[in-house]
Amino acid sequence: MASKVRFLQCSGCRFDSPFWDGPDTWIPYRNQDLWKTFEAVLSLCQSENIDLLFLMGNLFEQEYTRKPTVERVANSLGSLTKTRVFIVPGEKDPLVISSPYRLTVWPNNVHIFSSGINNINLQNKVTVYGSGWTAFQQNKSFLSKGFRADVDTTSIMLLHSEVGNDEKSNFLTLEQIGASELTYLALGHQENYSGIQKTGRTFWADSGVIETRSFTSSGPHGVIIGEIEEGSIRLEFRELGQRQYISKSFDLPSDIQSLETKLLAETSSEERQRNLYRVTFSKSLPEEDLDFNSLQKILSEKFRYIQVIDPQEETHSPLELDHSRPVRAIHEECDFMTLSQVYLQKISDYQLAATSSEDQKQWELVKKIGLAALEQGRIDDEN
Known part of the structure; x- marks a missing residue:
C-alpha cells in the first residue's frame, strides 16, 4: 500500500x-x-x-x-x-x-x-x-x-x-x-x-x-x-470563495421599512459589503403597488450591491441568458469581440449587400462552414 x-x-x-x-x-x-x-x-x-x-x-x-x-x-x-x-x-x-x-x-x-x-x-x-x-x-x-x-x-x-x-x-x-x-x-x-x-x-x-x-x-x-x-x-x-451571490425571497411587505428592517436583521454589515444580493417576492402585488424603485434606492444605501426584482416584470440576469446563447450573440455585452464574432459581422455585411436569393443562400452556407471551422465543431442553436 x-x-x-x-x-x-x-x-x-x-x-x-x-x-x-x-x-x-x-x-x-x-x-x-x-x-x-x-x-x-x-x-x-x-x-x-x-x-x-x-x-x-x-x-x-x-x-x-x-x-x-x-x-x-x-x-x-x-x-x-x-x-x-x-x-x-x-x-x-x-x-x-x-x-x-x-x-x-x-x-x-x-x-x-x-x-x-x-x-x-x-x-x-x-x-x-x-x-x-x-x-x-x-x-x-x-x-x-x-x-x-x-x-x-x-x-x-x-x-x-x-x-x-x-x-x-x-x-x-x-x-x-x-x-x-x-x-x-x-x-x-x-x-x-x-x-x-x-x-x-x-x-x-x-x-x-x-x-x-x-x-x-x-x-x-x-x-x-x-x-x-x-x-x-x-x-x-x-x-475559499471571496463573495457569495445570495437570493432572498419574501412575501410582499406592507411597507418598505419593514422589509428593510428584516433584511438588515438577517445580514451583517460585513456581509452587506462583501456579497451580492437579489430580493424576490413570492406573492402577487396588492391593489396598491409597492414602489420598487424607491425600495431599490433605499436598500442600495445599505448594501454594496442589491437587486430588487419586481414580480410583475420578467427579469433574467445577463449570465443566466449566457448559458443558452452562442458566444457570438453576446458581443455587445463585452468589451471586445472574439474572432467568430468578427467573422459573423463581416458575413452579415456581405449578406446585406447581396442582390439575389442565390447569393443570400451562398453567404449563409459560407457563414455556417466558417463558424464550424472557427469554433472547432461546436454545436450551435440555429433557431
Missing part, C-alpha cells in the same frame, strides 16, 4: 471570462476576486504540504483567454516546487488546436491529460488516472468501455464529468463508478460542492467552482483537501 499522499481538488476558474452576474462595474473586482482565490489555492498547497494538485476542468474560457493569462497561471503552478499538478481540460477549455493550453510551455511539475484514459504512476505506489475533453462536445461517458483500477495501488482518477443516467452524454453511472475499484474519483463539472459520496469501495466528490459567478450558484465555494494513507481516506471541504 502507498505511503500517505495529500491532494487538493478544485475547478471552474474560467480565467478571462467576462461573465459575472451583477453590474459591469463589478467585473474588474470579480476578476481580482478570482485571482485572490487562485492564489489562496497555491498558498494552501504550500501550507498544507499538498503532494498533488488537481485542476478539474474549465481553468480557462476558450473564447476569451489571453496568452499573458495562461503564462501567469503556468508560472504560478511552476512555483509549487513540492507539488505535482494534474489538469483535465473541460468543456470550456478543451484540448483542441486553438486551446489555451497550447499558448505556453508548461513547467515540468504540470501534466495535462488528453483524450482516452491515461495514467501516471508515482513513486509511492500512487497511480493518477485521467482523461480530458478534446472537443466541445462529449457524447459518451468516459467510463463507457468499462474500467478497473489496479487495486494494489492507491488509485485516483480525474474526470471533468458528473453522475447521471443519460447514456448519450458525458455522465457517469453509479454502476461504472462502483466497478472502477478506484480509491478516489475526483470530479469537476458542477457549480456547487457535491458532498463526499461513496459507491462500492470508491469515494468520489465534485468540489464545485472555486468562485461563483451567478445567483444560480449560491452557497459556499472552495476546494477539497484529501489525505489517503494505509487504506483510509479523509476528505474535507474548505471554503
Whole structure:
C-alpha cells in the first residue's frame, strides 16, 4: 500500500471570462476576486504540504483567454516546487488546436491529460488516472468501455464529468463508478460542492467552482483537501470563495421599512459589503403597488450591491441568458469581440449587400462552414 499522499481538488476558474452576474462595474473586482482565490489555492498547497494538485476542468474560457493569462497561471503552478499538478481540460477549455493550453510551455511539475484514459504512476505506489475533453462536445461517458483500477495501488482518477443516467452524454453511472475499484474519483463539472459520496469501495466528490459567478450558484465555494494513507481516506471541504451571490425571497411587505428592517436583521454589515444580493417576492402585488424603485434606492444605501426584482416584470440576469446563447450573440455585452464574432459581422455585411436569393443562400452556407471551422465543431442553436 502507498505511503500517505495529500491532494487538493478544485475547478471552474474560467480565467478571462467576462461573465459575472451583477453590474459591469463589478467585473474588474470579480476578476481580482478570482485571482485572490487562485492564489489562496497555491498558498494552501504550500501550507498544507499538498503532494498533488488537481485542476478539474474549465481553468480557462476558450473564447476569451489571453496568452499573458495562461503564462501567469503556468508560472504560478511552476512555483509549487513540492507539488505535482494534474489538469483535465473541460468543456470550456478543451484540448483542441486553438486551446489555451497550447499558448505556453508548461513547467515540468504540470501534466495535462488528453483524450482516452491515461495514467501516471508515482513513486509511492500512487497511480493518477485521467482523461480530458478534446472537443466541445462529449457524447459518451468516459467510463463507457468499462474500467478497473489496479487495486494494489492507491488509485485516483480525474474526470471533468458528473453522475447521471443519460447514456448519450458525458455522465457517469453509479454502476461504472462502483466497478472502477478506484480509491478516489475526483470530479469537476458542477457549480456547487457535491458532498463526499461513496459507491462500492470508491469515494468520489465534485468540489464545485472555486468562485461563483451567478445567483444560480449560491452557497459556499472552495476546494477539497484529501489525505489517503494505509487504506483510509479523509476528505474535507474548505471554503475559499471571496463573495457569495445570495437570493432572498419574501412575501410582499406592507411597507418598505419593514422589509428593510428584516433584511438588515438577517445580514451583517460585513456581509452587506462583501456579497451580492437579489430580493424576490413570492406573492402577487396588492391593489396598491409597492414602489420598487424607491425600495431599490433605499436598500442600495445599505448594501454594496442589491437587486430588487419586481414580480410583475420578467427579469433574467445577463449570465443566466449566457448559458443558452452562442458566444457570438453576446458581443455587445463585452468589451471586445472574439474572432467568430468578427467573422459573423463581416458575413452579415456581405449578406446585406447581396442582390439575389442565390447569393443570400451562398453567404449563409459560407457563414455556417466558417463558424464550424472557427469554433472547432461546436454545436450551435440555429433557431
